[in-house]
Amino acid sequence: MKNSISIDPNTLSTKKLHSILLSAVAPRPIALASTVNNKGIVNLSPFSFFNVFSANPPILIFSPARRVRDNTTKHTLENVENTKEVVINIVNFPIVEQVSLSSTEYEEGVNEFIKSGLTEVPSEKIKPPRVQESPISFECVVDNIIHLGHEGGAGNLVICKVVQIHINNEYLDADDNIDTKKLDLVARLGANWYTRITEESLFEIPKPIFTKGIGVDKLPKHIFSTSVLSGNNIGRLGNYKGIPTTQEIEESKILPEVVKVLSIKDNQEKLEALHKIVKLHLENDNLDIAIKILFCL
Ligand SMILES: Cc1cc2nc3c(=O)[nH]c(=O)nc-3n(C[C@H](O)[C@H](O)[C@H](O)COP(=O)(O)O)c2cc1C
Structure with missing residues (x-):
């Protein structure tokens, strides 16, 4: 493919590969x-x-890697190797700057709770304290540590079994479930980039669990003949539970918006106009109507 570059990772420096x-x-x-x-x-x-x-057993894994710069290991790795205990505190937007500060490479024995201004709360089942300001904390015992290499950049998988969970009430809904809209989670990307999960950035996709989607291969082939429908539109249509019946298609053909489109003489123009209606219904979450209209041609 001309529009991509293809790289053998063995030809790259660890720094570049890391990036x-x-x-x-x-x-x-x-x-x-x-x-x-x-x-x-x-x-x-x-x-x-x-x-x-894993949920049964409840397993979290994180990886303190060997430094690319000088192949030294992190205090966290040494601590979990020695004590086999860790609290994993979830990070949300209100604490992200203090969390970043806690990543400073202070000397061995420096307590980053003090450096970052976060508050220690004693754990119930293990020695390390949890972070009061974190929305959710998992007290864990370390099941196993897998070393992935001996050179700079090598990860060390710390396999943690959750033994106690703490959820701040502030982030629960009326049924005591975690409310994703309230959590305000943050995540790390490349370089110095972070992202924040706000209510505006959230969207839902119905799970294709209870019904088997018909698949894109069962949609009319004309979906590929225009640039109106996106990959996401086609994915949503292919997720529909069944091919519409002849009667359903005939009923759709007499909908005023469809009658108008079907009367267009030029075939390409007709196709694009039909796909535009389908797209509009998809954007309004009317998959039921969108799929029937799609089959009108
Ligand atoms: C948001 C964020 C994520 C980080 N993720 C990792 C990581 O996954 N693995 C790693 O080795 N270092 C990571 N670091 C860097 C460590 O936090 C940093 O090396 C820290 O000083 C290690 O502390 P320690 O030696 O006290 O364990 C990350 C830093 C930040 C700010």
Whole structure:
């Protein structure tokens, strides 16, 4: 393909590869990890190589990597290797600047709670304290640590089993479920970029679980003949539960907006006009009507 570049990762410096991977695999949620060392001194640092991987057992994994710069390891890694305990605190917008400050590479033994101004709250089942200002905190015991290499940039997967969960009431809805609209989560992208999940940035896609979508291959082939319908429009149409019946299609053909389009003489013009109506119905969440109109040609 002419419109892309193709790269063998072995030909790149670790710095360049790191930059490509972190810009491409984004946004990443941020784990604010609080640990203690053998002497009980607290450490707090953020990690965006982080996600949930299992609900039963409840497993979170994050990765304090070897520094690309000088191949040294992070205090958090040393602490979890020694004590096998960590609190993973979720990061939202109101604390993101303090979280960034806590990533400063202070000397061993410096408590980043104090440096960042975040507040320690004793945990119930493990030694490291949790962050009071975090919306949700997971007390975890470390099941296993997988070292992915010995050179700068190598990750270390810290596999954490959740043993206690704390959710600030402020972020719950009336049914005690976490309210995504209230959470105000942030995530990390490439370079110094972050993103914020606001109500305006949220959208829903119905899950194709209860019904099997008919698939794009079962839609009329003319969907590919105009530039009116986007990939997302076509995906939504292919997610519909069944091909409309002949009767449903005939009923759609007498809708005034469709009659008008079907009377257009030029075939290409007719197709584009029909796709525009379909698109409009999709944008108004009327998939039922959109799919029937699509089959009118
Ligand atoms: C938002 C954010 C995300 C980060 N994610 C990671 C990460 O996933 N892995 C990593 O090794 N370092 C990451 N860092 C850098 C560490 O937080 C930083 O090296 C920190 O000083 C490590 O502290 P420690 O030595 O006390 O463990 C991140 C920094 C920020 C600000």
